[in-house]
Amino acid sequence: MNSIFICVLLAIPCFGQDPTPPVRQTPAIQEKAKSETQLLVADVCKSYFDESKSKKVLETQAKKNFKAWQASAQKGDSSCMVLCGFCLWSGIVIEKDKTEAFIWFQKAAELKNAAGQYFLSECYSKGDGVAQNINASMTYLTKAADQHLAVAETTMGRNFYSGTGVKIDQAKAVEWFKKAAAQQESEGQCMLADCYFFGLGTRKDNALATKYYREAAIQGHEDAEYKLAQRLMEGSAGKKDPQEAIKWLRLAAEEKYPPAQSLLGNYYRHGNGVKEDQVEAVKWFRLAAEQGDIYGMSCYGVSLFWGEGVTKNAAEGVKWIRKCAAKDDVYSQGMLGRCYLEGEGIDKNEKEAVKWFTKAARKNDVYAQCMMGICNFEGLGLEQDHKKAFEWFTKASKQNDPYSIALLGRCYLEGKGVEQDEEEGVKQLTKAAKLGDPFGQATLGKCYMQGIGVDVDEKEGFAWYKKSAERNYLWAQERVGWCYEEGIGTDLSTTEAIKWYKKAAAKGNEAAKEALGRLNK
Numbered sequence: 001m002n003s004i005f006i007c008v009l010l011a012i013p014c015f016g017q018d019p020t021p022p023v024r025q026t027p028a029i030q031e032k033a034k035s036e037t038q039l040l041v042a043d044v045c046k047s048y049f050d051e052s053k054s055k056k057v058l059e060t061q062a063k064k065n066f067k068a069w070q071a072s073a074q075k076g077d078s079s080c081m082v083l084c085g086f087c088l089w090s091g092i093v094i095e096k097d098k099t100e101a102f103i104w105f106q107k108a109a110e111l112k113n114a115a116g117q118y119f120l121s122e123c124y125s126k127g128d129g130v131a132q133n134i135n136a137s138m139t140y141l142t143k144a145a146d147q148h149l150a151v152a153e154t155t156m157g158r159n160f161y162s163g164t165g166v167k168i169d170q171a172k173a174v175e176w177f178k179k180a181a182a183q184q185e186s187e188g189q190c191m192l193a194d195c196y197f198f199g200l201g202t203r204k205d206n207a208l209a210t211k212y213y214r215e216a217a218i219q220g221h222e223d224a225e226y227k228l229a230q231r232l233m234e235g236s237a238g239k240k241d242p243q244e245a246i247k248w249l250r251l252a253a254e255e256k257y258p259p260a261q262s263l264l265g266n267y268y269r270h271g272n273g274v275k276e277d278q279v280e281a282v283k284w285f286r287l288a289a290e291q292g293d294i295y296g297m298s299c300y301g302v303s304l305f306w307g308e309g310v311t312k313n314a315a316e317g318v319k320w321i322r323k324c325a326a327k328d329d330v331y332s333q334g335m336l337g338r339c340y341l342e343g344e345g346i347d348k349n350e351k352e353a354v355k356w357f358t359k360a361a362r363k364n365d366v367y368a369q370c371m372m373g374i375c376n377f378e379g380l381g382l383e384q385d386h387k388k389a390f391e392w393f394t395k396a397s398k399q400n401d402p403y404s405i406a407l408l409g410r411c412y413l414e415g416k417g418v419e420q421d422e423e424e425g426v427k428q429l430t431k432a433a434k435l436g437d438p439f440g441q442a443t444l445g446k447c448y449m450q451g452i453g454v455d456v457d458e459k460e461g462f463a464w465y466k467k468s469a470e471r472n473y474l475w476a477q478e479r480v481g482w483c484y485e486e487g488i489g490t491d492l493s494t495t496e497a498i499k500w501y502k503k504a505a506a507k508g509n510e511a512a513k514e515a516l517g518r519l520n521k
Contacts, residue, residue, distance in 0.1 A: 037069070037079040041115045044086055045151045049187040050222070055090055058083070062093040073104065078113035081105070085119060089128065102129030109140060114147040118155070125164075138165040145176070150185035153177075157191060161201075170201030181212060189216035190224040197231075210237035217248055225252035226260040233273055242273035253284060258293035261285075265299060269309075278309030289320060298324045298332045305335075305345060314345030325356060333360035334368040341371070341380065350381030361392070369396035370404045377407075377416070390417030397428075406432035406440030413443075413452065422453030433464060438473035441465075445479065449489070462489025469500060477504040478512045485515065494519060 040061060047053040062069075066087060072080040085104030088097045102123045108116025117140045123129050124137035138159070144152035157176030160169045174195050180188025193212035196205045210231045216224030229249035232241045246267070252260035265284030268277045282303045288296025301320025304313045318339050324332035337356035340349045354375050360368030373392035376385045390411045396404030409428030412421045426447050432440030445464030448457045462483045468476035481500035484493045498519055504512035 037072070037077065037083060041079050041082050044083075045115055045118065045149065046185070048151050049154075051090075054086075055092060058086060058090075058092055062087050066093050073107075076111070078108040078111040078116060081108035081111075082113060082115045082119065085116070089119070089123075098123070098129035100129070109143075112143075112147075114144045114149040114152065117141075117144040117147070118149055118152045121152075121155075134165040141165075148179075148183070150180045150183040150188065153180035153183070154185050154188035154191065157188065161191070170195070172201075174201040181215070184215070184219065186216040186219040186221040186224065189213075189219075190221050190227070193224065193227065197227075197236075206231070206237040220255075222252045222255050222257035222260065225249070225255075226257060226263065229260070229263070233267075246273045253287075256287075256291070258288045258291045258296060261288035261291075262293050262296040262299065265296065269299075278303075280309075282309035294324055294327055294329050294332075298329055298335075301332070302335065305339075314339075318345035325359075330360045330363045330365045330368075333357075333363075334365050334371065337368065337371060341375075350375070352381075354381035361395075364399075366396050366399040366401045366404070369393075369399075370401060370407070373404065373407060377411075386411070386417035388417070400435070402432045402435035402437035403439060405429075405435070406437045406443065409440065410443060413447075422447075424453075426453035433467070436471070438468040438471040438476065441468035441471070442473050442476040442479070445476065458489035460489075465489075469503075474504055474507050474509055477507075478509045478515075481512060481515060485519070 040058070043057045044054055047057050062083070066084070069080040069083045069087075073084045081104045085101040085108065086092070087094055087101075088104065089101035090096070102120070105116050105120040105123060109120045110116075121137045121140035121144065124133045124140065126132070141152055141155055141159070145156045153176050157173045157180065159165050160173035160176065162168070174192065177188045177192035177195060181192045189212045193209045193216065195201050196203075196212065197209035198204070210228065213224045213228040213231060217228045225248045229245040229247075229252070231237055232245035232248065234240065246264075249260055249264050249267070253264045261284045265281045265288065267273050268281035268284065270276065274280075282300065285296050285300040285303060289300040297320050301317045301324065302308075303310050303317070304320065305317030306312065318336070321332050321335050321339065325336045333356045337353045337360065339346050340353035340356065342348070354372070357368045357371045357375065361372045369392050373389045373396065375381055375389075376392060377389035378384065390408070393404050393408040393411060397408050405428055409425045409432060411417050412425035412428060414420065414425075426444065429440050429444040429447065433444045441464045445461045445468065446452070447454055448461035448464065450456070462480070465476050465479045465483060469480040477500050481497045481504060483489050484491075484497035484500065486492070498516065501512040501515045501519070505516055
């Protein structure tokens with residue numbers, strides 16, 4: 001029989017023997033039982049910030065001992081009161097009853113049990129089994145923290161960090177996190193690491209941040225494992241260590257921590273610390289997506305849309321992208337706008353495209369701002385308005401987006417949405433071209449060829465056409481073929497001309513097709 005049972009053992013008398021007298025537990029056995037329940041309460045507190053772990057800690061023992069805990073709680077054992085309260089609060093081996101849980105926590109708190117005070121504080125904070133009362137929550141939280149309960153110290157830190165029940169004071173938050181970390185409370189260690197990493201409430205110190213992330217990670221704290229991996233990958237506390245980074249990240253991912261699964265997928269997608277593997281990337285994106293991780297859902301949707309690492313299924317991809325967009329994910333909102341505009345994976349709807357571009361653009365998403373400029377410029381899904389287009393291109397250009405800068409240059413060249421200024425147009429196109437934008441390079445090449453806003457310089461014009469063509473810009477490929485055919489800005493070369501015309505013709509450029517017909521006669 002489990003040693004925490006406080007009960008009478010009755011022996012069955014044998015024939016011809018006197019009945020064996022009742023055997024009662026000695027004070028030493030009773031003390032052992034008490035110690036076991038206290039240790040169990042300590043384990044519940046230690047794992048409290050991870051709901052699945054805290055339940056797992058208690059579930060096996062509760063199946064065997066819940067009735068004994070009830071009996072002991074009714075006799076005044078405060079640790080058993082806490083265990084009964086937690087089971088009722090979480091629905092472990094008994095139907096959830098938050099009101100009854102509150103009563104047990106309150107009884108334990110009245111006996112100055114630190115865990116009882118803490119969970120009573122949580123009930124007041126969440127309004128579980130009692131009307132929400134932040135002041136009462138802070139009163140009992142303070143009592144528990146003053147008894148050096150580590151989980152309470154961490155929660156005190158969190159409250160000062162976020163301003164829950166107290167005025168925001170990040171320096172005080174750090175003080176409480178240090179107290180909890182000194183007791184090896186993993187959440188406190190991870191929060192302290194965050195403070196050192198971002199310089200919140202204390203000086204920024206990457207070495208100390210990595211130290212506390214590691215201490216929490218060693219205890220199995222998933223967020224710490226995830227963040228430690230990032231620090232090691234970027235080398236923020238010294239030399240980069242991709243191998244160890246992947247070890248910690250994989251550990252968190254295999255523990256089903258969604259952000260870690262998404263990041264591991266991202267590392268496989270880009271070959272960061274591991275060999276590039278699009279199939280493996282999609283595997284981790286899917287696992288994260290199925291748990292509702294926004295980044296994972298978005299990456300999984302995009303993988304399906306483009307057919308990267310998985311069989312292409314644009315319609316299924318759009319479903320995932322739409323879920324993320326509905327959850328206010330900015331990237332997905334812009335991507336959904338693109339899907340509606342192009343009619344890929346979903347019926348074409350320019351007005352719906354503008355709706356989603358607008359949502360993302362208002363959150364300062366540079367792609368969506370550029371697309372809003374294009375929609376206004378071309379009159380897609382709304383009335384054509386060159387002035388508004390110019391405004392959107394200007395906003396996106398301030399974020400140094402090369403394509404938007406090139407489009408801004410076009411507005412100046414053509415005097416659309418702004419007073420015509422060819423020199424300013426060339427200035428903007430040059431900036432975009434140097435940033436590697438193929439449209440900007442091709443348009444700048446045209447300016448040099450035709451003397452628009454700049455003196456004619458055919459060699460410079462050809463050079464920019466060539467740069468753009470090498471980045472697979474269709475019109476520039478046809479122009480490079482023309483330059484080689486006519487010997488403009490470069491040496492005449494029919495061989496090179498045919499080569500570039502073929503590239504453009506393969507993508508449907510009619511001028512290139514005509515040129516090939518002419519040269520192949």
